[in-house]
Amino acid sequence: MGALILRVAKTRALLGRTGFPWRSAAVPNGVEPPPPPARLRADYPTDWARRYPARVVRAALVETVMKPVMWVVASPTRRGTDRLNCIDGPVIFAANHHSHADTPLLLTSIPDPWRHRLVVGAAADYFFATRIGGAVAALAIGAIPIERTRVGRKSADLTRQLIGDGWSLLIFPEGGRSPDGWGQPFRGGAAYLAIRCGVPVVPVHIDGTGRILRKGRLLPRPSRTTITFGDPLLPTEGEHARRFAARLEAAVASLADETATDWWNARQRAHAGTSPGLTGPDIGAWRRIWALDGGNRRDRRRGHNWPDL
Amino acid sequence: MSNGRHLAPRPGFVLDVDRNSPPIVFHHGEGFRLEKLPPGRSRVIYPAEPLEGLADPDGAIRHALDNPLGESEPLRALLFSGMKLTIAFDDISLPLPPMRRPDIRQRVIEAVLDLAAEAGVDDVHLIAALAIHRRMTPDELRHAVGDRVYDAFAPDGRLYNHDAEDPDGMVVLGETPHGEDVQFSRRAAESDLVVYVNINLVAMDGGHKSTATGLSGYKGLRHHHNVHTMSNSRSFMDQENSALHASNWRMGKVLKDAGVKIFQIETTVNNDTFGRTGPMALLQKREWEWSTRDRMQFLAMKAGLDLMPSAAKRKAFSSWQAPYALTSVQAGEIEAVHEVTTANVYKQQLVAVEGQTDILTMGLPYICPYNVNSIMNPILVMCLGLGYFFNLYRGRPLVREGGVLILSHPTPWEFHPVHHPSYIDFFEQVLADTTDPAEIERKYEKQFAEDEWYIHLYRNSYAYHGVHPFYMWYWGAHALDHVARVIVVGGNTPAVRRLGFQPASTLADALEMAGDVVGPQPTITHIKNPPLLMADVT
Secondary structure, eight states: OHHHHHHHHHHHHHHHHHOTTTSOOOOOTTSOOOOOOTTSGGGOOOGGGGSHHHHHHHHHHIIIIIHHHHHHHHOEEEEOGGGGTTOOSOOEEEEOOOBTTHHHHHHTTSOTTTTTSEEEEEEHHHHTSSHHHHHHHHHHHOEEEEOOSSOOHHHHHHHHHHHHTTOEEEEOTTSSOOSSSSOOOOOSHHHHHHHHHTOOEEEEEEESHHHHSBTTOOSOOOOOEEEEEOOOBOOOTTOOHHHHHHHHHHHHHHHHHHHHSOHHHHHHHHHHTOOOOSSOOSSOHHHHHHHHHGGGGGGGOOSOOOOOO | OTTSSOOSOOOOEEEEOOTTOOOEEEEOBSSEEEEOOOTTSEEEEEOOOOOOOOSOHHHHHHHHHHSOBSSOOOHHHHOOTTOEEEEEEOOTTSSSSOBOSSOHHHHHHHHHHHHHHHHTOOEEEEEEOOTTSOOOOHHHHHHHHHHHHHHHHTTTTSEEEOOTTOTTTEEEEEEOTTOOEEEEEHHHHTSSEEEEEEEESSTTSSTHHHHHHHTOOHHHHTTTSSHHHHHTOTTTTSGGGOHHHHHHHHHHHHHHHTTOOEEEEEEEEOOOSSOSSSTTGGGGSOGGGOOHHHHHHHHHHHHHHHHSOHHHHHHHHHTOOBOOOEEEEEEESHHHHHHHHHHHHHHHHEEEEOSOEEEEEEEOBSOOTTOTTSOOOHHHHHIIIIIIITTOEESSOSEEEEEEEEEEOOOOSOOOTTTOHHHHHIIIIIHHHOOOHHHHHHHHHHHHHTOHHHHHHHHHSSOOOTTHHHHHHHHTHHHHHHOSEEEEETOOHHHHHHTTOEEESSHHHHHHHHHHHHOSSOOEEEEOOSSOOEEEEO
């Protein structure tokens, strides 16, 4: 075993030293990077993934692969689906984002009729950087490319068109997975689309996926999760995207509070404006991590469980 | 829409039976019978199709709370930090069958609590206003108020069942001019505000009855749940002519004078009992509109039910949850609210009927208000037929005085030992002696009402109060006065005889037996219920 580890390390070191042409060369500083190849990133065509054959494949994947996997890995508890009963038509699901497990978890948690007519807003620079990656994302999760590193109309136009055609959208307004377990401020994309398309936004809070597969980890570790759907929100008259995004973030924060305590306490704090924020306290990094774990710190221990004396 | 043509819901109507009329489906407990009624002299009253539900129920609830009726301020103006708030709500007896999630009570209570949270109210109690009904189980409470409210309030005991026998929890607030004690929940009486959340399934529900009955106990209830009141309510579904309601309204005034502040929220639902699709949908269709599929489905269902043991049938039917839709919600001062509520109930349920009949037939379904998740015992069969269904009229009873009532129900000699312990003794002991309501009231009521064991079971188990079977019997007192004979088709013969009724194997036999009372060639009316209807008899 030790010899194997040593050999792997030596090979990696050799490759690292070898570099180009074994590896692609990085763009030097100060040099304008070449334009991305056509039909990648935001230009990646995904319409084929919304045609009937691809939808059948995706539905089969969701129901026969993702669902059992999520059941084993995430043991999900789903709350608040009754809040969606009064909605008719397409909606935007806006959730906090901790892990790659979030998307399959939501794809298997969002109830019908939205589940099988849903597109997922995925980072164009990450999921659609290569043709194969884009194809897998578009087919498996119904991903559509969303620009997060630059301003572009292409993503917004595509999304508006899809919502107009009756598709619902799942989007993570934080723009990426949490780097440290705490949430990040919500960007205005979901709010902007809701205002432009006149559709409700359903705030969703996911708890526990950070323990399964947090950013930077390769292998999942089973843990319990809770998905809480909130009351659909509609932009009020004259409300601009930034303010609506803040309201959305507050709604998700209140759902997080509801998961941690109960609905009544969460509502009381929400009205008093004292719901704990998603982004955590503005303190040093280690203290943020310390504060994040709170009472769950003992759960992280593996192996020995010392009795409480 | 059950007519399948996407038109506006059709109103109820009266079908005159002729030779071309198909056999009519009769409910028969956890089963059905197809009965051919004599042509030329029979008629069938069909209920209206379900009205469309409100498009935005939550929005309608919020609007009702902000725009109260009568002399009441909006709910948010009545809430303040530091106050004592009690939210009382209807128990498991409403609606019937239990409705699919989210229950209306959940929607309303969440809206109320949201306003309370906004106002900074901390001291909130939620009480299932069940008077002397059985306590609701945790699962039933959770279904009624929803997971969010249940998880927030039940664990620390702020969501609970009303206990009418708690000596410290009940208080007498006064007496009406008629000498009626007004007994009330102490917590509600001492609250700065009581919010009552009601589901008005039939015209009898709601109004002052919600609080004056729901949060009361035997000491208060005995003044209107008695033979005299029930015999003088023509009917108890018609508040204008109901002694039961007059008593409750008097008690409501005493509550108000005693300083109990009540904000009433009343809701109505359509009569979409069996859904527009699914296995039970055909029960909401008129027989001649059944498709081939409906017919095959009915035959298969009937064959299956005939083979199933009764416990399995009961379980299958108990699992049905109605897809009721909210048709109205109003809030504010009790009487102003209830006037609108009643109009909305009538809008769905009233069917105009001309003239009375010699024989009234009814197929009794598997459920009544007192056997949810339980057994429909013979006393409840009597209560549903002679109490509820007989009284679903306005104006005059559907059957003439001295006429005959024919019920269709298996009437099993079976009782739920946990839910209905006093019913067993009532059936074995009291009905073996007499079936006369007045005599029963005089000889036996007090003994059962004050029985320590029944009280213990009511408070600590899931039993109806010891006096409850008496009230069920009184519920049918008006019908017993009015009709000359009651015949039960397909019932358990000893059980039917114990009730004082006559058993018959078939409807044809029952009609022949009825002929002895009402003469040859009698007129027959069948009330096709549920889905619920109320006859407006002129």
